[in-house]
Amino acid sequence: MAQRIETVDKGAMAAAAVTVILWASAFVFIRSAGHAFSPGALALGRLLSGSIALIAIMVITGERFPPRSTWRAILISGVLWFGVYMVALNWGERHLDAGTAAMVINIGPVLIALLSGFFLAEGFPPRLMAGIAVSFTGAVIVGLSNSDGGSAAALGVLLCVLAAVCWAVSVVVQKPALTQASALQMTTGGCVVGTLACLPFSPQLITEATAAPITSTLSLIYLGVFPTALAFTTWAYALARTTAGKMGVTTYAVPALVILMSWLALGEVPTLLALLGGLFCLSGVAIARSGSTRPLPAPAVNPEASPAE
Template identity: 30%
Template sequence: MRASSTEAVSPRQVPLGPIYAALFVQVLINTGTYLAGKRAMEELPPVTVVLWRFLLSATVFCLLLLFTPGPKLPPRSEWRRVLMLGLLAGPINQMLFFYGLSHSTASHAALLYALTPLGVYLVSLARGHERPSSRATLGILTALAGVVVLLLGRGLASARGSLLGDLLILAAVSAWVVYTTEGKPFAAAHGPLRSTAWSMVAAAVLLLPVTPFALEPGRTFSASLSALGSIAYLAILTSVVAYLIWYYALSKVPASRVAIFSNLQPATTALAAWLLLGESLHWGLALGGGLVIAGVRLTQSAPLAPVPPRALEEMVEAPVLEDSGRARG
């Protein structure tokens, strides 16, 4: 798959304030995702929660596509990539994440997801999507150091979680890294709404084979309002709003600068756990949170290298691809 030209374009060519504000909202939504996921799985199996989440979100996206001008289906040349993104987002990432979360804690899952920016940056460098930047590297390492401080501040024993849960969540993080790097050129070519909708609908379709065994409508509808509300939160806010923001940001700025916002989640999750679950705050939150914010700032302010000739060619080709998609839709 070819890289999108927008990886090499300086984000200073677009207004960054609204993009970063939207990403902060996405961080807050994802903070609630950890808590909502834990609450829903108190009454329902992980596979049932994931299945309802994607069936509901796919329904919402189908309605959005129905009332949005333009193609409703991806061009046939992109079906393979849509299925791949759907596979990464649904059966792989979310199944691994929820099963891992059921064996671990919300705060520790957030800590492991803080590895996302490092993975995205390394993959983007390896594929030539981005140029090396000492400031970006320093920013990612600074934010990662902040995550380590948060972990130490809580105490390794309380934040460790089970080995099985850790390994499953780490595998989910790896899938999310690939989803982010592969999704960026797709979002640049087709726009955030269609890119997100097509991948989420594909995820739901790929999960259909387990529906007869895992949907459990009787058990689901007899669950508490709190558990049902948690599933609605996961389906609407996480799978629709947060994913749309993620793809919107990916269509505008380099993937590593989008992914670095994942480093904010350990701090926001700790605060949410304090407010909603009564967990105590600790010295590491202030220091680690400060390092994370400094790292995010360093990464966002890192200068980008000039656009390479191949990227310039792809800039011209991307709009052509989108027009082709409209014609086939």
């Protein structure tokens, strides 16, 4: 039994590492593809590419539809995380550099802890409340660092905060559902729902795709196949095997990776004030997650879930 638990933990850690790296790369590729695609069109193209890849995997592996008891969670996470989140992030990165956007988004783990206190009865310890205050102070500082961009920069910060809220709500909703559905089922369902929610952007996608350079189109496809289809699946896989708080901890490395990647690929370096704001964001998350945490029981085994998950 002890050996089996150790193996599962290593698998969850590996899956989380894949998620962090691919999600970090997404911030850079969004900036690259954003020159040719508007926020809504980019979200639709990304989700459409991801849905095609995920459905193909489900067909090849013989994966079944998720049980009806998970459809509500899939609908909520699909609309918020795959739909609203991606449009808001794409839009926000039109006004912020990739590293700054990643630092604002990374208040998500604090929001996850806050929502868990409300809906999962985990309470509101003092460290959590202090962490929330510090993280939102960081978001304000990031906004001030882009004050020369006026209302556009402020809008970028607000859009990234909106994306973080959508992420947090979706994780809290998704966590219980993963006891009944596989990671592949949850991710495919959410991606398809997000695609349907973004269908109103179809005219823009068609128009912009015909004029987009091949590099931008390849960036869009990359976003759909890797940071979406693969990374969201590895996220769900790891989330099913650990607590939501611990999964939030794994995203702490994303802003640092994004800053490095955007500097190497795009030549973007955040200002010192933006870095200070990002430090506040990450410090707030660290404060909120410090101290002892109570482990949750392992997810129940669902007979309808794929054994190959």
